[in-house]
Amino acid sequence: MENKRRFALVGTGNRGTTMWGKDLLAGWRGQVDLVAIADTNALRAERARTMIATNAPIYGNVDTMLAEARPDLVIVCTPDSTHDDIVVRALEAGADVITEKPMSTTVEKIRRILDAEKRTGRRVDVSFNYRFAPTAARIKELLNSGEIGRITSVDFHWYLDTRHGADYFRRWHAYTERSGSLFVHKATHHFDLLNWYLDSDPDAVTAFADLQMYGRKGPFRGPRCKLCPHKNECDFYLDLEADPFLEALYEDPSEIDGYFRDGCVFREDIDIPDTMVANIHYRNNVHVSYSLNTFQPIEGHHIAFNGTKGRIELRQYEDQPWEMPEEDVILLIRNFPKGRPGVERIAVQHSPGGHYGGDDRLRNMLFKPDAKDSLGQRAGARAGAMSVLCGVAALQSSRTGKLVRLADLMPELFEDEFCSLSRSAAQISASAGRQ
Structure with missing residues (x-):
């Protein structure tokens, strides 16, 4: 299909790898083509690429990805506070954007995105499934x-x-x-x-x-679930090894960025x-x-x-x-x-x-050419x-x-x-x- 959307996936956590990676390609391959993956954690990106079943190149830098892969659509699945920088860069590079919710986190970040959308003439969709x-x-x-x-x-x-x-x-x-x-x-x-x-x-x-x-309301706390001395008495203990998907995406990759998927729910700085x-x-x-x-x-x-x-x-x-x-x-x-x-x-x-x-109906609205929006469901x-x-x-x-x-x-x-x-x-x- 000549009019496939050439999209880049930025952020390879759970949602990016499944909803906007593996599942999107499985059901809408006739409408989209994944041309790039970007993530600051190279190991997580590599494991996500395997799960998605794609050969798309991996980038550690969004600007380099935009310049080399030249996607016409960027899907943003990074932590919320980073959305505005990536959205604005993608818009300025001539791409449309689908961003996971929330679109941003502060008034200043909202303003940046709205100004960039107006200035570039590109479109931002928000994933309100x-x-x-x-x-x-x-x-x-x-x-x-x-x-x-x-x-x-x-x-x-x-x-x-x-x-x-x-x-x-x-x-x-x-x-x-x-x-x-x-x-x-x-x-x-x-x-x-x-x-x-x-x-x-x-x-x-x-x-x-x-x-x-x-947070501080908890009766005890540890460095993370895996290393916690209270794991046998904590109702919130999470065993990452029991979930191969989460363990693959987060355990070994944590050695690169220090982000632990099983953080203690009673951390005092919450x-x-x-x-x-x-x-x-x-x-x-x-x-x-x-x-x-x-x-x-x-x-x-x-x-x-x-x-x-x-x-x-x-x-x-x-x-x-x-x-x-x-x-x-x-x-x-x-x-x-x-x-x-x-x-x-x-x-x-x-x-x-x-x-x-x-989720499927949202993707149909965004990617199927004959989709009708009689209820105004598509969110800009x-x-x-x-x-x-x-x-x-x-x-x-x-x-x-x-x-x-x-x-x-x-x-x-x-x-x-x-x-x-x-x-x-x-x-x-x-x-x-x-x-």
Whole structure:
């Protein structure tokens, strides 16, 4: 195929090696060609290349890679705080960019990316795969249909279990300087879903956050799980040798960069919260109550949209200590049925693949030439910026005790011209239909 996207993969951790490496080539080889891999850790890159099953050359320097491989697309899967440098270099070299979420971690880094995209005329896509999950898409359709009238408030609560949640505290995510905190790294998914569902921008945030389980709250600590004298008594002990994939990508490569995949979750220098709540006010006057918990016995979320004509509610389980059916059930509850059912139970079957099929649908949208975007699921740089900005505001509010207005952090993101350029025809149509 002559119009294959010639892409370079920057960052060969778990997500880069699987989602944007092995899996992308396995399912979309007719649309893409991997022409380069870049990583500062040569051994990790070599092992990732073997896992991906490619002969693409490896580079230790992004600028050299851009000059020699000349990709027309760069996929960025490095630690969050490094995204802006790589994205900007790729744009300036004439390539489009797909970046893992979050797009960046600070206001200054957001501004750099937006300015570079505008200056170069290239495109940035942000990997918000939750928009593409079948259940999320069905909820968006119901909201667009006006079934519950004008939305007035949302209850949104996300739960990470003691396997997934703890993993953020083992890794580089545990430092605000690297991840922006989980208000940015993890919640960027959730804030983006809200922005997309509500077809509006967050206006103001108040938040509370604390460290209640991990870090200095722990009863003991060690240098890392592998060398820890408390491994037999620690509930969070991770045995890398039991996971050949993680061990291959991280254990021997740690001798090069000193990055241990099994870092102690009780390290005293961890500076991000593990328990977070936020109240968010939207420009269309929707009120949101949000929370994120990182040490639960369950994984998943609860979301409910309260409207003038009814309520849409979902309790999605992703992992739990009991068996669940292979479907989600959305409740559509009407205030005034008038001959219609007071409640409809709408079953949505899980699809195979990551995020219940959301990963595959995202890649289809980005790489299949006939992909249609009737729900406005494809997320550009402004969507990436807005979700990060909401997380930055939440973290700032939790640390200062004050309400934070997003327009005070980045006024240009709320200018009418910028707002109008960001909205797709599908979003505009959907918004008009609800008025």
